[in-house]
Each structure stands twice: as structure tokens, then as C-alpha cells.
Amino acid sequence: MQCPFCSRENIERQKIFENVSELVLYNLYPAGKGHCLVMPKRHVSGIRELGDGEISSLFSTVRLVAEKLKRHLNPDGFNYGINEGDAAGQTVEHCHVHILPRFKGDFVKSGVFHSNELKEEEQMKRDVREFRKLFR
Numbered sequence: 001m002q003c004p005f006c007s008r009e010n011i012e013r014q015k016i017f018e019n020v021s022e023l024v025l026y027n028l029y030p031a032g033k034g035h036c037l038v039m040p041k042r043h044v045s046g047i048r049e050l051g052d053g054e055i056s057s058l059f060s061t062v063r064l065v066a067e068k069l070k071r072h073l074n075p076d077g078f079n080y081g082i083n084e085g086d087a088a089g090q091t092v093e094h095c096h097v098h099i100l101p102r103f104k105g106d107f108v109k110s111g112v113f114h115s116n117e118l119k120e121e122e123q124m125k126r127d128v129r130e131f132r133k134l135f136r
Ligand SMILES: [Zn+2]
Pocket: 003, 004, 005, 006, 042, 043, 044, 093, 094
């Protein structure tokens, strides 16, 4: 099976930002509004396969996305997370960092980075458009 984060079709649908080395996708199974995934474009399954420069670049992009989300949604906090390996709940074997804006009193269970419901297609399109604008 092709990696969903390397699939041109998924990238077209979910991409909100990219630079030379990273891709930012809107989560198809968002745990909350603004739930983004930042990943290296290079297909690697985990953090340990990345070089120092790649790690640095990845987290600079994480910071950039968090700054955009903070300005746009003004959340009370963020969860940043990486699931690596089956046992840790990694469902797509392409290294990615979850960024989940959090609001006081929201209902998301801690440590869970996606809902069980696939985002409705039209809502997904609206959200992707909304968040793409932050990077213009
Ligand atoms: Zn991949």
C-alpha cells in the first residue's frame, strides 16, 4: 500500500503549507479545529532516521505552524506529539508531528491525536482553504 503522506492525491487534498523539506497537512481525522501534521517530505518512519539538519528544519516548521495557529485561533495551549511504532499508536508509517490547538475545557482525551470520524469532505475543503491562507 502506498504511503498516504506520499500520495499526490492526499497531498493535494490536505496540504496547507510546504517548504523545501517539510509538508504540513490538515489532519483527515482531526481531534479538534486546526489539528495539523508536520512532516519531512522524505519518507522516513521515525525521528531516528532523520539527520540533525532535518530535525532542526522539521521543528522550525512546527514552530511556524504553531505561531500561525496561535494567531488565528488563539488556543489556550497546544499538544505536540509524535507516535512512533505500532505500540505507540502510529497509524501512518511516515514520521509526522501532530500539532493540536487546545482550549480550556475541550473534550479531547489527552494523548489521543485523532477522532474516530473521518472529516466530512466539504468541511475538510473549507478547513484546508482556511488554514492555507495563514501561510500566504
Ligand atoms: Zn511517506
